[in-house]
Amino acid sequence: MSDVNRLPRRTRIKFCGLTRIEDVAVACALGVDAVGFVFAERSKRRVSPAQVAPLREALDPFVASVALFMDNDAATVREVIDTVRPTILQFHGDEDDAFCASFGLPYLKAVAMGGEGARADDLGARYARATGFLFDSHAAGQVGGSGHAFDWTRIPRDCPRPWLLAGGLHPDNVFEAIRATYCWGVDVSSGIESAPGEKDAAKMHRFVEAVRRADAAVGTIATHDAL
Numbered sequence: 104m105s106d107v108n109r110l111p112r113r114t115r116i117k118f119c120g121l122t123r124i125e126d127v128a129v130a131c132a133l134g135v136d137a138v139g140f141v142f143a144e145r146s147k148r149r150v151s152p153a154q155v156a157p158l159r160e161a162l163d164p165f166v167a168s169v170a171l172f173m174d175n176d177a178a179t180v181r182e183v184i185d186t187v188r189p190t191i192l193q194f195h196g197d198e199d200d201a202f203c204a205s206f207g208l209p210y211l212k213a214v215a216m217g218g219e220g221a222r223a224d225d226l227g228a229r230y231a232r233a234t235g236f237l238f239d240s241h242a243a244g245q246v247g248g249s250g251h252a253f254d255w256t257r258i259p260r261d262c263p264r265p266w267l268l269a270g271g272l273h274p275d276n277v278f279e280a281i282r283a284t285y286c287w288g289v290d291v292s293s294g295i296e297s298a299p300g301e302k303d304a305a306k307m308h309r310f311v312e313a314v315r316r317a318d319a320a321v322g323t324i325a326t327h328d329a330l
């Protein structure tokens with residue numbers, strides 16, 4: 104294969120659970136791909152649509168805004184869409200493909216990898232319209248954002264769409280996580296915080312730096328299939 108078909112690898116980065124405009128500014132300055140706002144009812148990082156609207160307005164161009172839900176009702180999802188205008192939705196609960204796709208926006212389906220009943224099979228058929236998947240450490244029915252990792256060897260090898268690794272990532276393990284899993288993207292919340300919903304600028308910086316080091320270490324991606 105010629106070098107013209109290979110580019111340096113670039114793992115996508117999503118910072119999740121932001122609640123403060125100053126954290127949005129740091130995330131943008133660090134060049135992350137996406138920031139997430141949590142509307143799940145039981146979350147410690149839960150925000151209201153009105154609270155998030157100015158944060159979303161403060162995003163740099165090309166930084167995606169992700170609205171995170173967990174078994175919220177359709178009216179709540181619609182209210183968030185109308186007020187926040189997120190780029191993409193992320194669903195962590197029992198939502199099916201019909202529900203997730205019914206809002207006319209791209210969506211990520213989170214797959215609960217913790218607990219006994221984890222079900223990561225047949226994702227392409229069960230969530231045919233998902234833009235991507237996110238493998239997270241919480242058990243089905245439990246809220247995420249716990250700071251705990253799961254056994255990465257349980258990630259299905261045949262995931263049909265781009266997928267993000269989440270759960271317990273932090274600046275000191277994300278290098279190894281990327282090297283071990285070749286994930287398309289990483290999603291982090293607790294590992295860059297000083298308190299729930301309050302991000303730490305130094306941790307955010309160290310996290311991005313570690314991802315870029317991992318990208319350089321893992322090497323290049325073949326682009327010929329996509330071109």
Ligand SMILES: O=C(O)c1ccccc1N[C@@H]1O[C@H](COP(=O)(O)O)[C@@H](O)[C@H]1O
Pocket residue numbers: 119120139141143146147148149171173195239240245246247248249250251269270271272290291292293294
């Ligand atoms: O962050 C939350 O409070 C949350 C609540 C309900 C579902 C998902 C939630 N967070 C997601 O979990 C991952 C991993 O979090 P952590 O890095 O282990 O703290 C986070 O990136 C969110 O996508």
